[in-house]
């Protein structure tokens with residue numbers, strides 16, 4: 129085997145490992161899901177839509193805020209798959225949930 133092929137293999141394993149360690153969530157797929165299933169209420173950047181907040185009589189916390197980001201992945205998953213206060217549960221597969229969480233982590237301020 130040519131040494132640059134070996135190098136390529138080593139590099140791709142090294143790059144893939146952190147992704148697996150983080151739960152393997154795919155940010156791009158998560159973003160697409162978030163845009164179609166969550167952004168109507170939480171707004172594209174996670175800040176929450178004022179009109180929705182008014183209609184639902186809630187105050188949205190920014191999904192990138194310290195308080196929300198302090199939650200563990202499992203807690204975030206529970207928030208949206210089982211519902212949270214006035215938010216109804218959103219049906220997602222485990223894989224979709226992991227992708228959405230990966231995207232939520234990119235909103236961190």
Ligand code: HEC
Pocket residue numbers: 162165166167168169170184186187188189191195196204207208212213214215216218228
């Ligand atoms: C119909 C509007 C609506 C949709 C759609 C929605 N949410 Fe929510 N979400 C809410 C409301 C309202 C709250 C706050 C509940 C409260 O404070 O009582 C909330 C709370 C949350 C929280 C907890 C935030 C905190 O302050 O701790 C998370 C996390 C969350 N939503 C994520 C999501 C994700 C991810 C999706 C898409 C899969 C989603 N939501 C879809 C309305 C919505």
